[in-house]
Amino acid sequence: MNKITPLPLADWIDAFVSWLTQAEFIFGPLTDIVGYLISGFEWLFGIFPPWLLLLIMTGLTFWFAGRKIGLTVFVLLGLLLIWNLGYWEDMVLTLAIVLTAGLISIVIGVPVGIWMSRSPVVEGAVKPVLDFMQTMPAFVYLIPAVAFFGIGMVPGVVASVIFAMPPTIRFTNLGIRQVPTEIIEASEAFGSTGNQKLFKVQLPMAKTTIMAGINQTIMLALSMVVIASMIGADGLGTAVYFAVGRNDVGGGFEAGLAIVIVAIILDRLTQGIGASKRK
Known part of the structure; x- marks a missing residue:
């Protein structure tokens, strides 16, 4: 039985990446x-002392997230917990x-x-690229990032x-296409x-x-x-990564809880801004 010769796909990709890495005028x-x-x-967050930045973030959440007292108290206590646990600087790096x-x-x-x-031609060409970007395992993106940009915050x-x-590309396309035809006419x-x-009809109506x-x-x-954090990006992810390496369950839970608090704050802020635009 004849053996099928595999395509040298990995060699082609390696050669292409090697050629691209020589383009310093692009990646530099x-x-x-x-x-x-x-x-x-980092500089913007660093000019404020932690207590003042804490109050600013709490105030922004209160203002944009519907002036909900319960959420505001949660954000205040969550940020105080992050500060108390010693993850404030890591949180600032993560936010950056x-x-x-x-x-x-x-x-x-x-x-x-x-x-x-x-x-429609551009939509048909871009959609497969977006599908590829969303279905490719996240770890795979670290390989070209390191190849082109080295180790550190930038490749992260x-x-x-x-x-x-x-999601930003898809929802922008969807929002504009959902504007009623009667209004466009x-x-x-x-x-x-x-x-x-x-700028005066489609984008305002698609803001939500x-x-x-x-x-x-x-x-x-x-x-x-x-x-x-596996390629040198500092922040709360590094604390979780190190905790996994040391089998430090408590430390990993603390850092993970800090990430959850930051995620809730950013989620409520962006949702609140979208709701305020709708109003």
Whole structure:
């Protein structure tokens, strides 16, 4: 029986990656930009003493999340617990990673979603890419991130962006396509240009759906913090990763609880902002 010769797919990919890694004019500036964003968020959070940043985050949650007393008390006690357990600096680093990944995902994802909503050809080409991005195991993204950007915070952010961006693109496309046809026709009847129709009609009416996608993107980025810690991304994920290596159940539970508290705060904030837009 003849043996089937396997395709040298791994060799092709290795050769392609080796060729790309020589393009310093691409990955060098990208590394600098992502590094500046992370440093900027760290600096922003660092200028406030912990007690003041704690009050600011509690106040923002109260204001945007529907002025719910119970949620506000939970956020206040949760942040106090993180501070008491000694994970405040790790939380700040985690927020810097998540917000950087979220910002990059929004800057790239929203325009791509708009482009998809305007062109069925683009939508048909991008959807398989989004399916690939969402179904590929998260650990696999660490390999090209390390190959192109080395070890540290930057590859952690890059892997988080690739993993977390699809919801923003999909929901932006969906939100714009769900705008009623009658409203679009009315805007065209009044002589609106393409940009006026987009920015004054379609995007405002799609804000709730777009914010839902951004919410999912931020949650997915936060879910990557533990995985990204394997390639040198600091923060709460590192504490969990080290606890697993030492079989430290208590320490892992503390760090995991801190991640849960941060996730609830970010989730309620983004949901509240979307609800306020709807109102």
